[in-house]
Amino acid sequence: MQSERERRFVGPRRGQLLFVLTFLTLxxxxxxxxxxxxxxxxxxxxxxxxxxxxxxxVGGMVLFTALHLWRLPFRRIERTDLREALRWAAALEYTLWxxxxxxxxxxxxxxxxxxVFVPLLAWRMGYRSPQMMAISAGFAVFIVLFFKGVLAVRxxxxxxxxxxxxxWRSFAILYL
Amino acid sequence: MDLILSAIEILMRWDVALALLAGSVxxxxxxxxxxxxxxxxxxxxxPATFSLDPIVGLTVLLGIYGSSMYxxxxxxxxxxxxxxxxxxxxxxxxxxxxxxxxxxxxxSLAYSASFFGGIFSVICLILFAPVLxxxxxxxxxxxxFLAALLGLLLVVVAHRGQxxxxxxxxxxxxxxxxxxxxxxxxxxxxxxxTDALGSGINLIVVVLGLFAISQAFVLLTDEDExxxxxxxxxxxxxxxxxxxxxxxxxxxxxxxxxVMGMIPGVGEFTAQFMSYTYAQKTSKRPQDFGNGSxxxxxxxxxxxxxxxxxxxxxxxxxxxxxxxxxxxxLSVFYVHNVVPGPGLFQNQMDFxxxxxxxxxxxxxxxxxxxxxxxxxxxQVVRIPNRFLGVAILTLSFVGxxxxxxxxxxxxxxxxxxxxxxxxKRLQLPAVPIILGMVLGGIMEVKLRAAMARVKTPFDFIDRxxxxxxxxxxxxxxxxxxxxxxxxxxELKEAEWQTxxxxxxxxxxxxxxxxxxxxxxxxxxxxxxxxxxxxxxDLF
Numbered sequence: 001m002q003s004e005r006e007r008r009f010v011g012p013r014r015g016q017l018l019f020v021l022t023f024l025t026l027x028x029x030x031x032x033x034x035x036x037x038x039x040x041x042x043x044x045x046x047x048x049x050x051x052x053x054x055x056x057x058v059g060g061m062v063l064f065t066a067l068h069l070w071r072l073p074f075r076r077i078e079r080t081d082l083r084e085a086l087r088w089a090a091a092l093e094y095t096l097w098x099x100x101x102x103x104x105x106x107x108x109x110x111x112x113x114x115x116v117f118v119p120l121l122a123w124r125m126g127y128r129s130p131q132m133m134a135i136s137a138g139f140a141v142f143i144v145l146f147f148k149g150v151l152a153v154r155x156x157x158x159x160x161x162x163x164x165x166x167x168w169r170s171f172a173i174l175y176l
Numbered sequence: 177m178d179l180i181l182s183a184i185e186i187l188m189r190w191d192v193a194l195a196l197l198a199g200s201v202x203x204x205x206x207x208x209x210x211x212x213x214x215x216x217x218x219x220x221x222x223p224a225t226f227s228l229d230p231i232v233g234l235t236v237l238l239g240i241y242g243s244s245m246y247x248x249x250x251x252x253x254x255x256x257x258x259x260x261x262x263x264x265x266x267x268x269x270x271x272x273x274x275x276x277x278x279x280x281x282x283x284s285l286a287y288s289a290s291f292f293g294g295i296f297s298v299i300c301l302i303l304f305a306p307v308l309x310x311x312x313x314x315x316x317x318x319x320x321f322l323a324a325l326l327g328l329l330l331v332v333v334a335h336r337g338q339x340x341x342x343x344x345x346x347x348x349x350x351x352x353x354x355x356x357x358x359x360x361x362x363x364x365x366x367x368x369x370t371d372a373l374g375s376g377i378n379l380i381v382v383v384l385g386l387f388a389i390s391q392a393f394v395l396l397t398d399e400d401e402x403x404x405x406x407x408x409x410x411x412x413x414x415x416x417x418x419x420x421x422x423x424x425x426x427x428x429x430x431x432x433x434x435v436m437g438m439i440p441g442v443g444e445f446t447a448q449f450m451s452y453t454y455a456q457k458t459s460k461r462p463q464d465f466g467n468g469s470x471x472x473x474x475x476x477x478x479x480x481x482x483x484x485x486x487x488x489x490x491x492x493x494x495x496x497x498x499x500x501x502x503x504x505x506l507s508v509f510y511v512h513n514v515v516p517g518p519g520l521f522q523n524q525m526d527f528x529x530x531x532x533x534x535x536x537x538x539x540x541x542x543x544x545x546x547x548x549x550x551x552x553x554x555q556v557v558r559i560p561n562r563f564l565g566v567a568i569l570t571l572s573f574v575g576x577x578x579x580x581x582x583x584x585x586x587x588x589x590x591x592x593x594x595x596x597x598x599x600k601r602l603q604l605p606a607v608p609i610i611l612g613m614v615l616g617g618i619m620e621v622k623l624r625a626a627m628a629r630v631k632t633p634f635d636f637i638d639r640x641x642x643x644x645x646x647x648x649x650x651x652x653x654x655x656x657x658x659x660x661x662x663x664x665x666e667l668k669e670a671e672w673q674t675x676x677x678x679x680x681x682x683x684x685x686x687x688x689x690x691x692x693x694x695x696x697x698x699x700x701x702x703x704x705x706x707x708x709x710x711x712x713d714l715f
Binding site: 015122 | 223224227271337338340341343346347348350351353354360361365366367368389392393396537560562563565566567569573574577583587594595597598603604616617620621623624627628671
């Protein structure tokens, strides 16, 4: 049965202990590196020391997370925690999709990669009707033309564009 | 009057007009789609606005900020799902109205209340601007440091029941801001010898990761929702007439919105909570609240729409953002070398008034747009969730990559996306990280400058404004400690009430003796001893 302390806890139970333990471990590791990763400069005021604010940040992380762990009503890692960790890992797949997109754009070009990426991810998500595929492709073209063509955001031309004919190259570098 | 005329002159440009239109319509659309929200949209558009004039870029972002809550009321009322987080209270009274066949009335009332809140706050602030211009110069380095500290403290304590972890996340923000080359002594901090971290972690990369990419992950890993829309019948102007019947609730709620908006770290939720409670307590029909009360809807919508204009006050007057959205806008100022703070109010007052006038025009534009286009607009809630996830992930790339064309930034943003996804799953706040980064940077610079002129600790608070801010910090801390003690006492009482047997020491000993003497107790002890033996045999 749930205790009163567990019932009053803000947020779901699953994954809390796992998150707090990981966060605390990383914070302690960062704090242990403060001597090597920051410098104490002689003849400088305490508050102007380069080490002062990292110490406030990392020290605060360790202190507050430790206090949070102490006040946490859950003391045991259970099956729901592990299931939650798998849910976190499921998001890794989309991180890989994103990273693949990032790596390919400078090589192949913003328009061609987006034109493949959006319908492919939509396909992966289960939207496989011709209508959704067309919407995905239209959305991809719109994004590229709006951001690169109209708003002129800084996305450099791809390595592949160098092989285009002269007349096409500058147009592709500027707008696609 | 001259000030207003010169402010109008700043706004009389075709690109500003276009920005107003794009911001207002775009904001309403973004607000109306559950799962997107203004933070995601602003984070994605932020780098794109860097190439625009400050007034144009800020107008687009302000437009999205100010109008998204109008749009957020649509799904809150029609399908019981708030479009933006601050529309959650709208569902309490908006959806019951739809359920009893009055969706038009609810929508029209929400628009009218939002319009009143928006206009009320802008007018208040235009009238208040000369006073602010006099107060702002009283803020020196120590006062700004203390105000930033107060803002951070308020953000942390505002997360009831999660203050400790919110504090840890705010400290993570402070730490993230310190990574890279330190600008005074030119030493490296937490770069681990890598060049990629030498220039530090960009705020926008973190913002995009925590708000946009994480939201994409949430949508992509979730199921699509089945949505049933109600048909709209009747006029859209009845809300304006109905609002006029509740001037007291509307003006008090707008007042709460203005005051709470100005206090860093407080914002819409507190304003809504206070105005809703006030409206319920003073209503002739308090039993209707939560069951489709027009006063409840007015209180919720007026209060949240009065906040955006007010939230610009600490940002413009002191350079201190009070929440994530204004923190993002701060970076637009920095990119254009417009430093918000007392100097802005003294030297570029027309720019400040122009921003407020832009908000005023924006509210009118949004109301006109919504009164005419609601029927077509409600179709956006039909966009499937996971397709939205695909769209947000694609758009996030533009936001991160266009900053510095750095793949490392994208990797860092993806990492923060994953971290933000975990925070969202655990219902932990991401806003303290952003404010920790922004306010941590401000605090570092201001404390260093302030301490150079301070001999004893009391010198730090020897000026009136500094003393007042310090006293407020102490009051906030004391109130928080008292609240924790009260909650601990209530918890103890509740724990004791749920126990069926007495918790007195004598009664405890009596039960122990009974357990030893009874047959059942002997069996239990024998079972435990057997288990213990098995366990010890293992070693």
